[in-house]
Amino acid sequence: MNIMVVDDEQDIRLLFKQKFRKEIRQNKLEFSFVFSAEDALTCINKQESHLILILADINMPGMNGLELLKIIKENYPEIKVFMVTAYGDDYNYQTAIKYGADDYLTKPIKFENLKEKISELL
Numbered sequence: 873m874n875i876m877v878v879d880d881e882q883d884i885r886l887l888f889k890q891k892f893r894k895e896i897r898q899n900k901l902e903f904s905f906v907f908s909a910e911d912a913l914t915c916i917n918k919q920e921s922h923l924i925l926i927l928a929d930i931n932m933p934g935m936n937g938l939e940l941l942k943i944i945k946e947n948y949p950e951i952k953v954f955m956v957t958a959y960g961d962d963y964n965y966q967t968a969i970k971y972g973a974d975d976y977l978t979k980p981i982k983f984e985n986l987k988e989k990i991s992e993l994l
Contacts, residue, residue, distance in 0.1 A: 873900065873902070874904065876903075877927045878911075879905075881907075925954065926954070928956065930968070952975075955973045956978075
């Protein structure tokens with residue numbers, strides 16, 4: 873399963889590689905990392921048929937994650953999108969649901985819960 877992580881924090885790559893080390897080694901999951909919503913759209917256009925899940929941060933410079941979510945769901949409705957935020961406010965949650973988010977996670981990410989949610993998609 874190919875998962876794209878969209879977050880402006882560069883250290884997110886190391887964190888995900890540590891938390892999903894076993895799944896990556898067993899070729900169950902493959903992660904790609906992009907650091908802006910604009911870069912995510914470019915990558916989605918190139919690999920859309922292989923992409924199953926996007927984990928997108930909401931607060932990023934430039935285009936935010938909610939804007940990215942809206943574009944993805946309008947153009948690639950088959951891709952699952954989990955929104956991730958450090959701010960669990962009601963406005964972002966309601967907007968994410970309105971735009972079609974498949975899940976809404978708050979930071980710090982509970983990786984055991986995330987693994988369960990990903991397993992349900994497999």
